[in-house]
Amino acid sequence: MKVDLFDFELPPERIALRPAVPRDAARMLVLDGDSTSDRIVRDLPLCLRAGDMLVFNDTRVIPAQLDGRRGDAAIGATLHKREGPRRWRAFVRNGRRLCGGDAITFGGGVVAHALDRAEDGSWALEFAGDEPVELLLGRAGRMPLPPYIAARRTPDERDADDYQTMFANEPGAVAAPTAALHFTPELMTALAKAGVEQATLTLHVGAGTFLPVKGDDTVEHRMHAEWGRIDPATAERLNAVRDRGGRIVAVGTTSLRLLESAASEDGRIQPFEGDTAIFITPGYRFRGVDGLMTNFHLPRSTLFMLVSALMGLDRMQAAYAHAIANEYRFYSYGDSSLLLP
Template sequence: MNVEEFDFDLPEELIAQTPLLDRTASRLLVLDRKQEDMKDRTFTNVLDELQAGDCLVLNDSRVLPARLYGTKHETGAHIEVLLLKQEEGHVWETLVKPAKRVKEGTVIVFGNGQLRAKCVGEAEHGGRMLEMKFEGIFHEVLEELGEMPLPPYIKEKLPDQERYQTVYSKHSGSAAAPTAGLHFTNELLEEVKAKGVHVAFITLHVGLGTFRPVSVDTIEEHKMHAEFYQMSEQTAQLLNSAREQGGRIIAVGTTSARTLETIMSEHRTFKECSGWTSIFIYPGYEFKGIDGLLTNFHLPKSTLMMLVSAFGGTDFMMGAYAHAIRERYRFFSFGDAMLIV
């Protein structure tokens, strides 16, 4: 299958640069994949589309303030570091700029020396392995020194970093937000529960590999980066019970969808487990874990575009995207949402 099948022209002004003041004020495109029907709604109308007995699955991963600005200990040269994934101990896979200035043995100093990093090797794709030296708790040091790693298509500064976190974020570890969940407030989630809809949580720590462009011509050649996931016994029981009683399982975001599909593919049921997934979902995939998907609008030719096309049908989804562009929906992380059922 050719990557070009998932391409489309997106006017730059439709890329949302800032979040709306009210999280729930986004628009919602409701898509019925069986009837191939589309409805333009607002996000609070999601309540009208959910039914008692359904189970909404949210990813409670929290974004690390993973962008750090430091200087080389030897020369004072400015270095930018983006944390990608923690390896053994306090060694992290990172992207650094400018990479040519950071060789094995280079020491980078952040803040007033609260954090120091020593390059202990190279990583794939031109990255660097950095060993962190600090006193106290690493995540607390990071909260003080780090910045939120907003995607490159967002040019505006984000005054309130919590707006790039979901209101239910709990477990730190993501390099990017599970953005479909940004539309929910605690009040809206209480209304969802009051309707008889179950709310369950999984964790998948989002890696930047999810957003890397597909650089091969045919999608079957593309390899996904592994991401850590976890499902609790409580969530597994809730999901299995909902399915037994005829309720729909609706994933909030592609990260939730990939976690549920990984677990169902491996165990044929939902169960308490954790591990690493590199599942790549594209048209032709047979879904086992979800009945609905709530998600934002994705980049052309991205693996996320391929996932939604697998779920909704390529032609229907490309038509839905063309409709969204005509109707001036806002795209990407701070943009509007779609519900595919």
């Protein structure tokens, strides 16, 4: 499909620079079949059925943005995928100044060696020393806010909490599964009372989620791979929900993409551990999910293509026009939508 079909005009003032307080006070646009309604996230128990299951991503964002030097050259690195115990693939600013074997010195005495450059321009970095890389990143790294926020304000201490979900448990993401930022313990209690179940999986979100689609046609785009896991017990619970007539509602496109990667042709969720580079565009047949809760996405992005595949392109263009006209807040710290085809 032509990429320009997924374009729309977004006024810059609609981009949220801080999350709603409290988190579950964010607005929520509900598309349920043919109906459209304006709600808030706290209304979610009223929008689902007893027996439905929400599926959350329990990845934890690491301080993956690093500033350093190679000799007299300033080098910036954004880690996006772990390739080994001490090896990470990274997008590098000023990467033209690097050669294989070069040492980059970051803050806190942290040193990494540039190993090889991939076709997409990313570098493999190997961190020196014996300390766990997580400790090194804690000294030298900072929270990798999305570029459309970081370009408009300086990241600060609030972001260390704001950009982490209440489910964050497994370190490894370089971007938050932002749909789950809206959840609070109080909302989870209300959902449980309403008979809505919950499950977690892990998908370590990579910085590739922010990369633009550069070609004119979707077939030209290559997704970056991300590592995920669904354990056998979770797969069994998910299948039991479907067997009882409940719906599987993914919280976030990351959860959805892993569920679809793990689903067999007959819709059964299989245990999964490994990389996925699934790219979902209109015409895709969904097998693993029955709905999605997600924030509002960038024009021409792979994520807007995904929600258009779920609900229909015309439906989503109309929904986004409604959201813009009614001053919904967009992107990672913005408002939410509940999509039930």
